[in-house]
Amino acid sequence: MSRRVLLLPGDGIGPEVVREARRVLDWANARYVLDLSFVEANLGGVAIDRDGAAYPDATRELARVADGILLGAVGGPKWDGLPAADRPERGLLAIRSDLDLFCNLRPAMLFPDLAAASSLRAELVSGLDVLIVRELTGGIYFGEPRGISVRPDGVREGVNTDRYSEEEIRRIGRLAFEAARKRGGRLCSVDKANVLEVTMLWREVMDSLSAEFSDVSLSHMYVDNAAMQLVREPRQFDVIVTGNLFGDILSDIAAMLTGSIGMLPSASLNADSCGLYEPVHGSAPDIAGEDRANPLATILSAAMLLRYSLSAANAADDIERAVSSVLEKGLRTGDIASGENDQQILGTEAMGDAVMAALQ
Numbered sequence: 001m002s003r004r005v006l007l008l009p010g011d012g013i014g015p016e017v018v019r020e021a022r023r024v025l026d027w028a029n030a031r032y033v034l035d036l037s038f039v040e041a042n043l044g045g046v047a048i049d050r051d052g053a054a055y056p057d058a059t060r061e062l063a064r065v066a067d068g069i070l071l072g073a074v075g076g077p078k079w080d081g082l083p084a085a086d087r088p089e090r091g092l093l094a095i096r097s098d099l100d101l102f103c104n105l106r107p108a109m110l111f112p113d114l115a116a117a118s119s120l121r122a123e124l125v126s127g128l129d130v131l132i133v134r135e136l137t138g139g140i141y142f143g144e145p146r147g148i149s150v151r152p153d154g155v156r157e158g159v160n161t162d163r164y165s166e167e168e169i170r171r172i173g174r175l176a177f178e179a180a181r182k183r184g185g186r187l188c189s190v191d192k193a194n195v196l197e198v199t200m201l202w203r204e205v206m207d208s209l210s211a212e213f214s215d216v217s218l219s220h221m222y223v224d225n226a227a228m229q230l231v232r233e234p235r236q237f238d239v240i241v242t243g244n245l246f247g248d249i250l251s252d253i254a255a256m257l258t259g260s261i262g263m264l265p266s267a268s269l270n271a272d273s274c275g276l277y278e279p280v281h282g283s284a285p286d287i288a289g290e291d292r293a294n295p296l297a298t299i300l301s302a303a304m305l306l307r308y309s310l311s312a313a314n315a316a317d318d319i320e321r322a323v324s325s326v327l328e329k330g331l332r333t334g335d336i337a338s339g340e341n342d343q344q345i346l347g348t349e350a351m352g353d354a355v356m357a358a359l360q
């Protein structure tokens with residue numbers, strides 16, 4: 001049966017980068033006979049303008065039956081004056097919660113030719129390829145009780161609750177083990193089990209899952225050490241799995257190691273492995289419509305879509321290799337150019353052409 005891919009170009013540079021990613025998806029569809037069908041819908045500011053809501057009903061219906069979703073970016077100055085509840089970014093929160101996307105995958109890959117862009121020395125990061133698996137719908141960001149109250153003695157007090165059930169830990173753990181199995185076979189679970197009971201349970205559940213995945217080697221690390229190791233020797237990691245709060249922080253550290261926001265893909269998955277795939281960057285209104293946006297983060301997000309939601313790992317490998325070979329030739333968009341003379345600066349579409357040429 002044909003599998004449905006929903007494209008949500010969104011706002012700003014979103015349509016420009018999704019257009020280029022669609023070309024590699026079309027290529028994969030033909031090359032590997034994947035029987036994909038594509039449909040496009042509105043999300044974010046464009047949806048507010050055309051349909052009166054950031055996550056319109058028509059988009060919701062298509063999202064609920066899609067096998068995978070590719071998003072550009074949402075938001076922009078045009079909608080900045082709207083009340084918080086009506087802004088384009090609400091569309092993103094709404095689709096994440098509607099589809100119960102509890103598993104966030106953030107790879108931090110550093111192509112060898114971009115090592116100079118990292119905040120760390122090239123020899124520490126060249127070839128870096130870490131995947132951070134972050135639980136996205138539980139933990140301290142959602143736990144009850146929460147709030148700010150006034151104690152009987154008149155002093156104000158703030159409270160948040162870090163809470164995870166065994167089931168929540170098991171479902172994110174299982175996806176992390178599966179991801180590790182598709183990569184280097186090493187999973188590091190990050191917690192603070194020396195202090196926090198919620199993460200003692202986290203560690204226990206990860207250990208119990210380990211029996212089901214004998215081909216994956218599981219290790220544990222405290223979060224303070226993990227933060228230190230990520231900047232000391234980041235290439236020691238293959239896959240890291242952690243809760244919502246620790247994942248938020250560690251994924252941003254890992255992202256900085258790669259140096260360029262225009263290169264970073266991401267995915268958020270639910271229990272059916274349907275996922276929303278999107279570049280980490282926003283809608284970049286400052287360069288929208290100028291053919292200057294780097295499409296590679298979205299092209300790499302399309303590769304993740306093929307790998308994690310469409311079981312087309314070969315196609316994903318080909319696309320990642322094509323991106324790597326384009327960089328090797330010295331082809332760059334403005335955001336990843338380092339000023340060396342052997343580099344050629346391309347626009348969005350020409351970078352898409354270069355990836356297509358490398359694929360063919």
Ligand code: NAD
Nearest residue numbers: 073074075076262281282283284285286287292293294335
């Ligand atoms: P941004 O990521 O859009 O831009 C930050 C800087 O990086 C800008 O200078 C931009 O030109 C540059 N940049 C970003 N992506 C690039 C690319 N692919 N190629 C070349 N340069 C690129 O972040 P911002 O400026 O803070 O936010 C702009 C808008 O995007 C806001 O409305 C914000 O709410 C929204 N936003 C959306 C998402 C999302 O849709 N997931 C994420 C972050 C921000």
